[in-house]
Amino acid sequence: MLDTGILAFAFIGLIAFASQWLAWRVKLPAILFLLASGLIIGPVMGVFDPNKLFGDLLFPLISLSVAIILFEGSLTLDLKEIRTQRKVVQRLITVGAAVTWVVIAATVHFLFDLSWELSILFGAVTVVTGPTVIVPMLRTVRPNADIGNILRWEGILIDPLGALLVVVVYEFIVAQGQSEGVMSGFLAFIEIIASGTFFGLAAGWLLGFILKRHWVPEYLENMATLTLVFISFSVANMLAHESGLLAVTLMGMWLANQKDIRIGEILNFKEHLTVLLISGLFIILAARLTLDELIALGWLPLILLGVMQFIARPLSVWLSAIGSTLTWQEKTLLSWISPRGIVAAAVSALFAIKLEQSGATDAQILVPLTFSVILGTVVLQSATSRPLARWLGVAEPPPNGFLIVGANSVSRAIGKELTKNGVQVLLTDSNWDNIRAARMDGLKTFYGNPVSEYAEQRLDLTGIGKLLGISPERSINTVAGMRYGNEFGQHNVFAMRTSIDARLTDKHIDGEEHRGQYLFADHLTYSKFSSLLSQGAELHSTGLTSEFTYDDFSNQNGKEAIPLFAVTPDGKVITCLIGKSFEPEAGWKIISLFRPPLVAATS
Template sequence: MEEHQIVLAIAGIAAGAMLCQWLAWRVKLPAILFLLLTGIVAGPVTGLLDPQAVFGDLLFPMVSLSVAIILFEGSLTLRFDEFKEIGTVVQRLVTVGALVTGIVIAVTAHYFLNFTWEIALLFGTLTLVTGPTVIMPMLRVVRPKAAVANILRWEGIVIDPIGALLAVVVYEYILASSQGNGLSQSLLIFGAVIVGGTAFGAFCGWLLGIILRRHWLPEYLHNLAALSTVLVAFIVSNLVIHESGLLTVTVMGMWLANMRGVDVRHILHFKESLSVLLISVLFIMLAARLDLQQLTALGPGALILLLVVQFIARPLSIAVSTYGSNLNWRERALLSWIAPRGIVAAAVSAIFALRLQEQGYAGAGLLVPMTFLVIIGTVVLQSATSRPLAHLLKVAEPTPSGYLFIGANSVARGIAKALQSMGYRVLLTDSSWENIRASRMAGLTTYFGNPMSQHADENMDLVGIGRLIALSPIAEINVLSTMRFRHDFGPENTFSVMTGQETRRSEKHRASDEHRGRIFGDAEMTFPKMASRLSHGAEFKTTTLTENFGWQEYLDKHGSKATVLFARDTKGWLHVLHEGHMLQPSAGWTLLSLLDNDSEAKVAKAKEAKEAKEAKAAIKEAKEEAKADNESNKSEVVASSNIPSA
């Protein structure tokens, strides 16, 4: 394949991956659907993409290294303090539950697809894994309750290396059985992989943690060090003990995530971005290698197997794993429905199928199309139905339309109270007990403490919260909070008010727009001005526009006395007014504004005028007294000069 064709193919894969991820974000569906479709269209349908021709012998090493990075990123999210609460269920799911799933799938594949028992058992171990690559996007869309979400997340991450390990053991058993020592060889491999992979992974995680904790590397090299360590650990582990690399990198991530004094959040953010890229590219490439003729030739047995996977294997696994737990039947029902297959099943099946075909095993060529059929079937069915099912079962979290306020001062309390009356969840945070006490007296939900603390990460309830408004009078607190929650809410959903300090600072002394977030209201409406208007009687009020009283009439009536901060449109979406936002509301919109009270404003104005008049009179009186004193002094001087000398 010519060089320019290879470059065009790589560019096309990257562009397709980006388009699929964007489309998935727009329609709120897992990206794997669009990635698989893109790969199938680009590969077997049109013939535009042949990954084997593009990458040659590097294809499968690239796949293996990418899967290692993906598993490491997933294991970085595993915290043992969460595992204590749901540990029993997860342990059963990845052991007894996985065994039940694998056996049911293997038996079905043997009798309905005519797989040999060896290939059927390998297929069962390949397709028992769910995987974080499809679980996490689905959880973001479905948003189940915390207990269900944590179980699915832990299961998806832990089952990946276990499933891959079982597949390796079965694969080695198939090869060893032809030499007459299958069982003993398989047990030896299993023990060596478990012990060696766990020990080496723990050592690599501990070593990287020590380097980070003792600051032996500058922060800008942390991501590079983590990535390099993962790749080296994976490769060395596989060289020492065949196929132990996946377990090694998983244990390494878990050790690093739970090591005291080591903050891995910045590494996790980098790995998440890298994983999105790798997952997108892998799915397109592996889907492009599919043989559609093999897929269509599977017949009705493939459909029967897919139904067994969804309606028998998974519910049976959940029933066994959750027996005696505190989960109610609604939560168990949702767990029984959600189990999409992911990238590890696709990648490992592609690798093993190629090797077994070279060994001459009948039916090995069907492993890849059948695995992809299970992936496509489970993802499509569950993506389309899981969110409605979660709402039907009443185990879904509310849509994240709430607001997190940094600061519980009078300005934040006034806005939060108005939003709460409109039906939105609000949470106010502050380190001042007086502000927190006043907020609680007003019936507002609060968190007393620093929102950037470790305690806040573990205890602050952000369920239903989707936006942040930083309303502290201290500019640095606003900047730090928007930087902290930028990744959670997105830069488009983080806002901060301008403070008096920032208006007096030059550009080189102010935080950049990227770190400060969007300016709440506008640059002229600073925190001191809002606080001053509130102290002089201004109030936060809502107004619904009608055909007879529209936007222009609102402006004509209130003019500069009203500062619009929020606007809810006819579809129920609440717009936060920020600098550069062009507001064009129409009939049916509801406006939330800071509105000056006319009577209070007049009183304040009269008071200011009276004080100014009194001050002016005092100054005039002082001048007259000074003038009189001056004239008196002059008279005394003249009189003394007229006294004759002795």
């Protein structure tokens, strides 16, 4: 029995890490393994009892954890992104969310004989999907770009909006419980909303004011942010009971929509903290369940899952897609994928505890019912979405595109020539000038670090299956190679040698399993490639035939043309590698770097 604090925390940390690592390896949502771990050590084996271990600290621990999770989620809610996304996304998070809410609330009310208040609250809880569940599923399913973008942005935007909806619904229920009559309940509700709104916006403005004037050194910005989150949460709760979650949600939204405030470092810190809190919190919440609670639900959760899967979600999607260019196949897959995630679990557990403490005995069903929905949606959709996408014909073909690390002049030249040959490329860089230049060239880009948690949730890898490390910083290429080696396979990770690499001996150079296979020719380092481009060198494609073979090409151009890639008739790209044979065949195209004297002849 884990009844000592130090041993319990160490054990939870070990299980959380193992669950997250296993999820990363098999490319499935971590929530599956966290849920299974919590159920095994809690209700199944009985070796971990959170109520006994934490006692009176359990409620404030969950409250503060949920506050941080909601704050981090709301930091990603830039209102400009809502306006710039396609109409179907906007409708999914408004009309679609409302339809899902109503259908689920009505189903739960009649199916489980819950009060309308609790049914409406549960409906609001299960509106939320979230990127922590959607993104790993998209990596496995690999639907086409339209479907992938819609699901990804729906998950990002509905996460904080759905949580805000839950907070508002709960606070209206609390307001009614704290007063007599509908009018008094409404006034109490207004008081809670006013308190949360005021302190949330005030805290957001204050933190922004401090950050803009650099009153706090960079290494203390995260500490200052976390402190203000706790202060706004606790002060709002003190003045108006249960208004703290609304306050921290609005605080994050305020910061996310300020143009002159850099929140990248704060968001990175909060993302790491949120992963830690989510992992531990989910294990604790799952361990609180009892076998009796799960057994008492019987077969009714399967009926609820069927309603959600075959009525609520399809109705939401088809109404939201009215007037769009989506085909019926795309709408069908969108209607199938909508897994519930960690925010739903955490929020339901928090409000269930609060409602039970206020005397609402029926609230105890919220947690096991929410966990049943999470488990059902994630398992069912993870197992069936890929075959369904293939059957509908909306799954991406084998990914032949390139994720190019760096948007410098070399990356842009390679990206443009690959694009001309029908090869998909995505350039990523943290240098805005490079990104802007790439966009001016018509290339698809991602502004940010490709190995950040931000990229983990927002980097669209649809159609991408290979990595080109073309950053002049060798460490960036190596880290990216380590990160995407498991994603794409080590044989699909490549890097260009830098000048430093060329000078290093074998005992000092990074291993190929980390940085990838070296590109092109032994003498062609990044600096040399960039220098040749500045002198007028250009990339061109040359078709091979049975009359004009690769040997003829080599004899004609000699050392003045450096082969880089070969593109087969079916669009597969063969990369020229140092120390490896390169033998293009008839019907293929060769992409080569032509030195300045040959540029005019090939133009």
